[in-house]
Amino acid sequence: MSIRIGNSCINCENLSTNKLCKVHGVKVATNYTCDSFNMKAALKNDPNCGNCARYETTTCANPQKATPGMLCSHWAPQNAQA
Numbered sequence: 001m002s003i004r005i006g007n008s009c010i011n012c013e014n015l016s017t018n019k020l021c022k023v024h025g026v027k028v029a030t031n032y033t034c035d036s037f038n039m040k041a042a043l044k045n046d047p048n049c050g051n052c053a054r055y056e057t058t059t060c061a062n063p064q065k066a067t068p069g070m071l072c073s074h075w076a077p078q079n080a081q082a
């Protein structure tokens with residue numbers, strides 16, 4: 001399996017409160033993942049610089065052009081709980 005920055009429990013739709021996984025019924029850590037990973041809908045439906053973890057950081061691939069609403073292939077989800 002290839003490693004992707006977004007495929008962790010913290011960006012998974014199945015993560016509920018208290019770090020409990022709805023699929024497995026156990027506590028998980030934010031750096032875990034599994035084959036049931038399901039990207040949060042908010043991240044899946046509207047990826048853009050405004051919700052990119054790289055925005056205004058040294059890891060942004062296009063720091064001169066990055067602006068909310070724009071998107072590039074280096075987009076990465078934020079560690080958002082919402």
Ligand code: SF4
Pocket residue numbers: 007008009012013014015020021022023024028032033034035036037038
């Ligand atoms: S389904 Fe997998 S990736 Fe999602 S919260 Fe549970 S253990 Fe983590």
Ligand code: SF4
Pocket residue numbers: 048049050052053054055056059060061062063065066067070071072073074075076
């Ligand atoms: S330009 Fe790409 S890497 Fe930079 S913030 Fe926008 S989506 Fe992220």
